[in-house]
Amino acid sequence: MNELDAERAYVERCREAVRRMLDGARHNVIVGETVAGDRYSAERLGHHLKSLAKELSEEPDGPPFFGRLDYGADAGDHAARKYYIGRRHLSGETGEPPVVIDWRAPVARAFYRASAREPGGVAVRRRFGWSTDSAELTGYEDERLDRGEERDAAASRIVTAEIERPRVGPMRDIVATIQPEQDELVRAPISGSICVQGAPGTGKTAVGLHRAAYLLYAHRQRLRNGGVLVLGPNQAFLGYISQVLPALGEVDVEQTTVGRLLRHRGEIRAHDGEDAAVVKHDARMAKVLRRALYARVGKPSGTLAVPDGSYRWRIDEYDLRRVVDDTRREAVPYLVGRERVISRLVSLLQQRAESRGQTPNAAWVKRMRRSIIGFADEVWPAVRAEEVVAEVLTDADALARAADGTLTPGEQKAILWTRPPRGHKSARWSEADIVLLDEVAGLLEREQGYGHVIVDEAQDLSQMQCRAIARRSEHGSITVLGDLAQATTPWAARRWPDALTHLGKPEAAVIALTTGFRVPAAVVALANRLLATLDADVPQTRSLRSDGMLRVRRVPDLAEAVVAAVRDARRHEGSIGVIAADVVPLVERLRAEGIEVATLDGADGTAGAQVTAVPATLVKGFEYDHVILAEPAAVAEAETRGGNRLYVALTRAVSRLDVLHTRPLPAALDDHGSPM
Numbered sequence: 001m002n003e004l005d006a007e008r009a010y011v012e013r014c015r016e017a018v019r020r021m022l023d024g025a026r027h028n029v030i031v032g033e034t035v036a037g038d039r040y041s042a043e044r045l046g047h048h049l050k051s052l053a054k055e056l057s058e059e060p061d062g063p064p065f066f067g068r069l070d071y072g073a074d075a076g077d078h079a080a081r082k083y084y085i086g087r088r089h090l091s092g093e094t095g096e097p098p099v100v101i102d103w104r105a106p107v108a109r110a111f112y113r114a115s116a117r118e119p120g121g122v123a124v125r126r127r128f129g130w131s132t133d134s135a136e137l138t139g140y141e142d143e144r145l146d147r148g149e150e151r152d153a154a155a156s157r158i159v160t161a162e163i164e165r166p167r168v169g170p171m172r173d174i175v176a177t178i179q180p181e182q183d184e185l186v187r188a189p190i191s192g193s194i195c196v197q198g199a200p201g202t203g204k205t206a207v208g209l210h211r212a213a214y215l216l217y218a219h220r221q222r223l224r225n226g227g228v229l230v231l232g233p234n235q236a237f238l239g240y241i242s243q244v245l246p247a248l249g250e251v252d253v254e255q256t257t258v259g260r261l262l263r264h265r266g267e268i269r270a271h272d273g274e275d276a277a278v279v280k281h282d283a284r285m286a287k288v289l290r291r292a293l294y295a296r297v298g299k300p301s302g303t304l305a306v307p308d309g310s311y312r313w314r315i316d317e318y319d320l321r322r323v324v325d326d327t328r329r330e331a332v333p334y335l336v337g338r339e340r341v342i343s344r345l346v347s348l349l350q351q352r353a354e355s356r357g358q359t360p361n362a363a364w365v366k367r368m369r370r371s372i373i374g375f376a377d378e379v380w381p382a383v384r385a386e387e388v389v390a391e392v393l394t395d396a397d398a399l400a401r402a403a404d405g406t407l408t409p410g411e412q413k414a415i416l417w418t419r420p421p422r423g424h425k426s427a428r429w430s431e432a433d434i435v436l437l438d439e440v441a442g443l444l445e446r447e448q449g450y451g452h453v454i455v456d457e458a459q460d461l462s463q464m465q466c467r468a469i470a471r472r473s474e475h476g477s478i479t480v481l482g483d484l485a486q487a488t489t490p491w492a493a494r495r496w497p498d499a500l501t502h503l504g505k506p507e508a509a510v511i512a513l514t515t516g517f518r519v520p521a522a523v524v525a526l527a528n529r530l531l532a533t534l535d536a537d538v539p540q541t542r543s544l545r546s547d548g549m550l551r552v553r554r555v556p557d558l559a560e561a562v563v564a565a566v567r568d569a570r571r572h573e574g575s576i577g578v579i580a581a582d583v584v585p586l587v588e589r590l591r592a593e594g595i596e597v598a599t600l601d602g603a604d605g606t607a608g609a610q611v612t613a614v615p616a617t618l619v620k621g622f623e624y625d626h627v628i629l630a631e632p633a634a635v636a637e638a639e640t641r642g643g644n645r646l647y648v649a650l651t652r653a654v655s656r657l658d659v660l661h662t663r664p665l666p667a668a669l670d671d672h673g674s675p676m
């Protein structure tokens with residue numbers, strides 16, 4: 001039998017293993033549901049087994065492995081052993097070793113990291129190629145590390161084919177081709193936080209998602225309670241990436257946006273102008289809100305008399321002040337502080353009662369507590385986050401007191417509501433207000449945190465949004481992914497250390513990814529010219545892709561040129577994205593010409609069409625095989641950071657980019673000449 005046939009026979013063994021595991025899981029689902037000790041364990045076990053059964057049965061014919069490691073004769077514990085590496089562990093027959101090792105297992109690390117210089121005992125690394133439908137093993141490539149042979153990504157046919165594959169549909173996993181610099185980030189220890197600065201297409205999102213899967217595998221126990229949270233920029237983007245983790249066997253990761261994470265705080269029913277939003281998103285607001293909240297804590301004056309039957313306990317002003325001041329110094333959440341003041345005063349009375357020979361029972365304690373609450377309502381009143389925020393945004397005097405020395409009078413004016421609501425219940429909150437509500441809620445009570453938070457497109461977060469994330473990862477670690485050059489919000493970070501400080505992890509290491517896996521070299525060259533004019537201190541990318549096409553054309557009629565470009569693009573396989581400042585007229589024209597066009601939310605039932613029209617403001621994080629960018633000048637002009645937006649739009653293409661313009665190009669792109 002030749003080597004390829006032998007490998008194909010192994011594929012059959014693996015498929016047999018999948019069937020065996022599937023039967024076992026199905027059997028266990030039935031047994032698990034009937035024999036587990038209590039309902040809770042039965043549910044957990046049932047849930048686990050069902051998801052395993054589902055996972056295995058969904059892809060019984062998928063490629064069971066993508067790599068193999070052959071260890072040398074002197075490799076210690078691994079001496080002369082062969083390991084097949086795949087998306088998931090496949091058990092061998094009873095008593096036999098597994099037929100496939102999970103890519104996240106320690107032994108699989110060498111598949112991504114072993115080099116000719118540091119082979120770590122690996123003699124041969126084998127990569128497998130599969131047919132497009134993944135059903136058939138078509139070939140393999142060996143690197144004889146023991147003979148100093150090594151291929152980088154560009155030299156491997158299998159890796160290049162994967163990177164250059166035409167993109168269709170949602171994002172896919174990259175387990176088979178994770179690069180060493182990416183693997184370092186994926187497997188970085190959970191104890192530390194990291195920040196990945198990566199140019200477009202360097203795999204930040206991919207790295208973040210694989211890191212989530214890795215951490216859940218390596219630290220399942222530790223992450224059992226807190227779990228992993230993935231934050232992305234918008235719902236459409238989350239839809240685009242939503243299949244990656246389930247494909248890696250992880251179905252329990254919460255993937256959401258900062259907005260949705262905070263939406264229980266209130267409904268968004270108002271929109272801020274930029275002046276107000278910029279102030280509300282500034283971290284100085286945290287100080288203002290804290291002051292506004294703690295302005296409620298008063299200084300006790302006089303003696304407190306607490307009736308106890310016919311007797312009255314007296315707590316003098318000195319003791320009252322001591323309890324309030326001590327509690328304030330402890331810097332616990334506001335409502336915990338209030339509770340502490342109450343319980344400390346109750347214990348003080350209890351001690352006095354005991355020293356008088358009484359034995360206070362629970363009913364007595366409850367009675368004393370009730371009497372003390374009135375005092376607490378005056379010096380440390382219970383309050384809702386809505387009241388504090390509404391006060392700051394409504395009452396100019398209260399705001400002036402809280403913001404004295406922190407916000408300028410102009411800034412204070414910018415955030416005051418022009419038409420104040422009658423009370424906090426009828427307040428119409430804006431997106432930024434919700435973050436303020438969350439800040440105050442965080443001052444009132446401690447937030448339940450996550451074990452690990454992965455923040456994608458983090459450059460766009462405001463300081464206040466960063467703080468909201470920090471509150472949810474106080475006892476965990478975070479992975480921050482972003483690109484300062486793609487920052488488009490008015491409050492976006494200019495430097496990573498600033499954002500990391502607000503995220504509560506100033507010590508996080510900033511690591512740059514510079515190899516681009518998406519954008520072809522010609523397109524990168526054009527984008528880099530624009531990058532040089534943006535105020536962003538980031539390293540340039542080096543594209544791994546020498547293929548691809550870039551055409552910049554001045555045209556007499558934009559819509560007509562877009563229609564022609566789409567028709568031309570449809571000759572190729574792969575997705576087509578039409579990007580413009582305003583896509584509505586283009587969509588109308590394309591549809592009038594009988595071309596099916598999807599919009600990002602797919603709400604009009606067009607999801608899955610080959611052509612998608614995306615406004616430049618929503619295209620961040622996406623990629624299309626062929627991009628038609630219409631009227632770049634309009635994209636650049638549409639907002640304050642229009643140059644950055646244009647940079648995002650220019651870097652979405654995987655294989656081909658058509659730039660069509662009727663007006664002069666923005667200066668940085670100008671001397672390009674046309675056609676190419």
Ligand SMILES: Nc1ncnc2c1ncn2[C@@H]1O[C@H](COP(=O)(O)OP(=O)(O)OP(=O)(O)O)[C@@H](O)[C@H]1O
Nearest residue numbers: 174177178179200201202203204205206517518621
């Ligand atoms: N090691 C790899 N092997 C194969 N494909 C890869 C690899 N790394 C990244 N890619 C692919 O490159 C493309 C870009 O990756 P990704 O979207 O994660 O980049 P990004 O840095 O988040 O980009 P952006 O900043 O534009 O959002 C994706 O199609 C991804 O699957």
